[in-house]
Amino acid sequence: MDTTVTRSPLEHHGTARGKLLLAGTVLATLRKPAGGAGGLVVVVLIGAAILAPLLTPYDPLQSSVKDILKQPSAQNWLGTDNFGRDVFSRIIFGARISLLVSLSAVALSCVFGITTGLASGYWGKKVDTILQRGMDSIMSIPVIVLTMTVVAMLGTSTANVIVAIGLSFMPSVSRIVRGSTLATKENQYTEAARAIGASDVRIIVLHILPNVMSPIIVVATIMMGQAILIEATLSFLGVGVQPPTPSWGGMLSIEGRQFMLRAPWIAVFPGLAISLVIFGFNLLGDALRDVLDPRLRGTGYLKGP
Amino acid sequence: MSTYAARRILIAVPVLLGVVSLIFVVMRIVPGDAASLMLSETGGTPADITRIRTQLGLERPLYEQYGLWLWSVAQGDLGNSYWTGRPVVAELVSRLPVSFELTLLAAIIACLIGIPTGVLSAIRQDSFLDYAGRLVAISGLAVPGFWLGTLLVIFPALWFGWAPPLSYADFFADPLANLQQFLLPSFALGAFMAASMTRMTRSAVLEVLRQDYIRTAWAKGLKEQAIVVRHTLKNALIPLVTFSAIQIGHILGGTVVMETIFSLPGVGRLTIQSILERDFPQLQANVIFLACIFVTVNLVVDLLYGWLDPRISYR
Numbered sequence: 001m002d003t004t005v006t007r008s009p010l011e012h013h014g015t016a017r018g019k020l021l022l023a024g025t026v027l028a029t030l031r032k033p034a035g036g037a038g039g040l041v042v043v044v045l046i047g048a049a050i051l052a053p054l055l056t057p058y059d060p061l062q063s064s065v066k067d068i069l070k071q072p073s074a075q076n077w078l079g080t081d082n083f084g085r086d087v088f089s090r091i092i093f094g095a096r097i098s099l100l101v102s103l104s105a106v107a108l109s110c111v112f113g114i115t116t117g118l119a120s121g122y123w124g125k126k127v128d129t130i131l132q133r134g135m136d137s138i139m140s141i142p143v144i145v146l147t148m149t150v151v152a153m154l155g156t157s158t159a160n161v162i163v164a165i166g167l168s169f170m171p172s173v174s175r176i177v178r179g180s181t182l183a184t185k186e187n188q189y190t191e192a193a194r195a196i197g198a199s200d201v202r203i204i205v206l207h208i209l210p211n212v213m214s215p216i217i218v219v220a221t222i223m224m225g226q227a228i229l230i231e232a233t234l235s236f237l238g239v240g241v242q243p244p245t246p247s248w249g250g251m252l253s254i255e256g257r258q259f260m261l262r263a264p265w266i267a268v269f270p271g272l273a274i275s276l277v278i279f280g281f282n283l284l285g286d287a288l289r290d291v292l293d294p295r296l297r298g299t300g301y302l303k304g305p
Numbered sequence: 306m307s308t309y310a311a312r313r314i315l316i317a318v319p320v321l322l323g324v325v326s327l328i329f330v331v332m333r334i335v336p337g338d339a340a341s342l343m344l345s346e347t348g349g350t351p352a353d354i355t356r357i358r359t360q361l362g363l364e365r366p367l368y369e370q371y372g373l374w375l376w377s378v379a380q381g382d383l384g385n386s387y388w389t390g391r392p393v394v395a396e397l398v399s400r401l402p403v404s405f406e407l408t409l410l411a412a413i414i415a416c417l418i419g420i421p422t423g424v425l426s427a428i429r430q431d432s433f434l435d436y437a438g439r440l441v442a443i444s445g446l447a448v449p450g451f452w453l454g455t456l457l458v459i460f461p462a463l464w465f466g467w468a469p470p471l472s473y474a475d476f477f478a479d480p481l482a483n484l485q486q487f488l489l490p491s492f493a494l495g496a497f498m499a500a501s502m503t504r505m506t507r508s509a510v511l512e513v514l515r516q517d518y519i520r521t522a523w524a525k526g527l528k529e530q531a532i533v534v535r536h537t538l539k540n541a542l543i544p545l546v547t548f549s550a551i552q553i554g555h556i557l558g559g560t561v562v563m564e565t566i567f568s569l570p571g572v573g574r575l576t577i578q579s580i581l582e583r584d585f586p587q588l589q590a591n592v593i594f595l596a597c598i599f600v601t602v603n604l605v606v607d608l609l610y611g612w613l614d615p616r617i618s619y620r
């Protein structure tokens with residue numbers, strides 16, 4: 001039986017101590033070089049997405065026949081594409097779609113993943129078996145194939161892409177939450193709460209959920225990068241965000257291949273943007289894990305001796 | 306050991322059942338229904354729609370459709386393609402060699418690059434070699450496969466005027482042309498897996514190097530090469546085997562992208578084609594097949610893991 005009484009920093013949320021711990025976590029993460037670099041990339045991404053109209057010299061949708069396939073120059077920093085559209089502007093506006101889709105998809109997967117994981121871990125037995133076998137079934141289908149199929153069935157729209165990606169990430173979240181729940185369930189303070197008559201829901205929300213949030217934050221950060229990758233792949237294949245909406249994956253699609261041979265910059269820059277953003281999220285996630293993990297050792301997330 | 310094996314096999318059955326049911330649900334969430342979706346593209350009269358609905362059995366109650374679906378899957382009869390009219394399973398099987406070769410080559414490349422790099426990184430921890438290796442690994446994880454594939458098509462053409470052979474060359478008929486065709490897509494596919502293998506190998510080897518029996522080996526005076534190869538590698542590779550099984554899902558998904566970019570007639574390309582052409586029976590068959598591969602590989606790896614790791618046999 002686990003006899004540790006230490007609690008997750010997040011269990012103090014809402015209190016002054018909780019806010020101090022949160023600030024401490026954020027600062028510790030950013031102070032690490034990986035965390036700082038990753039955080040910078042994320043901030044730039046969010047900034048680009050929000051401030052897009054202010055940052056772009058041209059309208060990303062405006063085609064101009066006389067400017068087709070121009071090399072990067074002072075007028076068009078990253079050149080123009082086969083419709084004469086400014087590549088730089090399209091990349092900045094592409095950040096909007098990437099951020100919107102990944103944020104929504106990860107949020108969706110967390111909502112359903114946390115719910116099913118908590119239920120699975122806390123009540124166990126039949127509920128656990130049914131839910132986890134269901135999650136296993138979803139995980140058995142390769143992510144790209146699953147998301148492609150769902151989007152093809154529901155229709156190619158941004159909302160459906162979000163639903164599809166959220167669905168495919170849900171099992172991973174569920175598993176992690178289930179593991180944390182199983183570990184936290186045996187803690188003494190959970191037992192104590194049960195002894196004084198706290199209801200199941202109260203125990204889950206007040207005691208187990210805060211302990212589960214730390215690993216979820218780490219995973220969610222890395223999933224943001226993965227979601228951007230999947231959205232880009234779907235757009236690349238033609239089953240994601242539809243043109244002319246600028247999407248980084250869509251800018252690399254097969255239809256433009258013949259133009260890429262003449263103007264390689266239209267292939268290089270969108271891919272570079274995707275790579276940088278995923279890189280940033282991975283670094284940030286790694287740094288967050290390093291910061292949160294040692295503290296997690298005492299909270300029962302990693303099952304103690 | 307046999308109870309462990311029996312339990313693992315038993316778990317695989319409901320998972321496969323779940324996959325088949327999941328596909329049943331996904332194929333029917335179309336707003337409107339499959340028939341009108343198909344005809345919305347090609348155009349058709351309401352009589353056409355009714356005809357196709359009857360053909361697909363969409364007029365029957367849902368539980369009856371589900372029962373019929375399970376029965377036909379169990380028999381291996383997944384219907385005929387809407388486009389070619391051929392049985393979908395036959396079409397699928399004909400595409401298997403291409404995807405199999407692509408997947409196999411990608412896995413080999415990933416191991417050849419990933420494992421030595423990971424081992425080197427671990428035994429020279431915190432050196433320049435280690436940092437370089439880790440940097441390359443993290444970058445490899447961030448690079449989208451389809452971007453790498455596209456660049457590998459464009460730049461050889463731009464710089465050297467070289468392009469892979471256009472039509473598929475069977476390995477046994479023309480090995481050289483075949484390998485030329487498969488080299489770049491396998492590399493692009495394997496790059497991501499190589500990167501994660503490097504990281505996994507590095508942490509696995511570091512973990513093993515901390516063990517007491519390694520310290521004993523050093524104390525005995527064994528050379529570094531002997532310690533690494535004879536004692537460390539075998540133990541470090543065990544978690545790597547399980548890890549690779551999970552990666553199979555990524556690789557199978559990646560075949561869709563690579564076969565599209567490099568125009569290879571494989572299962573992945575068939576899948577995306579069936580989506581774009583609204584060929585639902587083919588799509589169903591492909592998805593079930595891919596899921597079965599994943600479940601089988603994981604099952605085999607789990608059993609292999611139980612056999613490789615003596616600590617598991619005693620459960």
